[in-house]
Amino acid sequence: MDPDLSDEDSVVDLSFQAESPLAPPAELLERLPSCDWLLQGGGQQIFFPPSEAPGRPQEPRCWSSFLEHRVPVVTEEVAREALLSFVNSKCCYGSAAAGDLIIQELKPQTLCRYRLETFSESRISEWTFQPFTSHSVDGPHRGTSPRLWDIKVQVPPMFQEDTRKFQVPHSSLVKQCHKCHGRGCYKCSGCHGAGLARCPSCSGAKRRARQPRRCQLCSGSGRRRCSTCSGRGSKTCATCKGEKKLLHFIQLVIMWKNSLFEFVTEHQLDCPAELLAKAKGENLFKDENTMVYPIVDFPLREISLASQRGIAEHSAALGSRARVLQQRQTIELIPLTEVHYWYQGKTSVYYVYGTDHKVYVVDYPERYCCGCTII
Numbered sequence: 001m002d003p004d005l006s007d008e009d010s011v012v013d014l015s016f017q018a019e020s021p022l023a024p025p026a027e028l029l030e031r032l033p034s035c036d037w038l039l040q041g042g043g044q045q046i047f048f049p050p051s052e053a054p055g056r057p058q059e060p061r062c063w064s065s066f067l068e069h070r071v072p073v074v075t076e077e078v079a080r081e082a083l084l085s086f087v088n089s090k091c092c093y094g095s096a097a098a099g100d101l102i103i104q105e106l107k108p109q110t111l112c113r114y115r116l117e118t119f120s121e122s123r124i125s126e127w128t129f130q131p132f133t134s135h136s137v138d139g140p141h142r143g144t145s146p147r148l149w150d151i152k153v154q155v156p157p158m159f160q161e162d163t164r165k166f167q168v169p170h171s172s173l174v175k176q177c178h179k180c181h182g183r184g185c186y187k188c189s190g191c192h193g194a195g196l197a198r199c200p201s202c203s204g205a206k207r208r209a210r211q212p213r214r215c216q217l218c219s220g221s222g223r224r225r226c227s228t229c230s231g232r233g234s235k236t237c238a239t240c241k242g243e244k245k246l247l248h249f250i251q252l253v254i255m256w257k258n259s260l261f262e263f264v265t266e267h268q269l270d271c272p273a274e275l276l277a278k279a280k281g282e283n284l285f286k287d288e289n290t291m292v293y294p295i296v297d298f299p300l301r302e303i304s305l306a307s308q309r310g311i312a313e314h315s316a317a318l319g320s321r322a323r324v325l326q327q328r329q330t331i332e333l334i335p336l337t338e339v340h341y342w343y344q345g346k347t348s349v350y351y352v353y354g355t356d357h358k359v360y361v362v363d364y365p366e367r368y369c370c371g372c373t374i375i
Contacts (some may be wrong), residue, residue: 092367120318131240132243176244294308339351
């Protein structure tokens with residue numbers, strides 16, 4: 001390719017320009033009649049959901065069955081089997097100690113875990129673009145764009161998070177590509193449009209240092225075909241993919257999120273709270289509705305307070321920026337047993353927690369290395 005092409009015929013060097021403009025085309029906003037689509041702050045805006053009518057208040061509950069409910073007691077045999085199962089899952093733990101240690105005392109407790117899940121939907125609009133490859137444009141001439149919350153979409157299963165993007169009807173506009181100015185390509189930055197670059201072997205000297213013979217790689221020309229553009233002198237525009245035009249449109253981004261609030265009643269044992277928060281429990285109470293109400297009369301006051309606090313926190317965090325689709329609150333019983341044992345003249349403890357009898361142990365007496373976790 002001739003490096004001295006005229007300005008009229010050459011492609012423009014845009015390799016250092018921004019990949020996208022900082023604001024949507026003015027025509028895009030001018031031709032969209034709905035005020036809902038005024039974009040601010042970098043071309044993106046969050047829209048408040050429409051207000052929902054409050055649901056029916058909760059019916060009075062009778063908690064007498066709670067006082068009578070008991071989870072299965074962990075016996076000495078169950079405690080030893082749980083420890084053996086735990087030890088066998090660790091490559092560096094020996095099982096002899098688990099079989100030979102003497103269990104001296106079992107101290108069981110039953111904890112309550114309150115959990116609130118709030119499944120919400122939020123919508124934002126943003127302007128975007130893509131290469132224009134078809135002849136059909138769904139622009140404002142086909143009608144007024146619907147408002148954000150009027151667009152009907154398929155909601156995913158409740159309490160399963162997801163994010164989806166949709167092109168808003170009647171919001172499209174075709175514009176010349178801002179990156180290549182409608183040329184479909186731009187000058188290669190590696191060879192500056194010449195198609196040839198300096199030979200990497202002789203650095204353009206035509207001969208290698210201290211060698212009389214000409215460079216074999218470039219046959220003594222000092223230049224090689226540009227590896228960046230394969231000698232074409234230009235590169236296909238990455239923004240419009242060589243199509244020269246872009247389709248600008250408003251994009252609706254819908255996010256379904258599951259917010260979680262958890263609380264576990266206090267205990268006097270040294271089992272980490274993060275383990276108990278994840279422990280498998282026995283379900284005592286479940287309430288699921290579009291809107292749940294705080295538990296006010298539970299026998300354990302700290303559970304009632306946690307319910308009130310969790311619902312208030314979710315309402316404050318989501319009320320102005322998302323639509324609540326479903327809420328679910330549960331109360332579970334979490335069994336926790338402190339096991340005191342004696343082995344080779346020393347006493348220690350380990351913990352069995354959850355209905356599936358998980359084990360937490362700090363100083364297991366038969367451990368060969370420190371490469372294994374203890375939980």
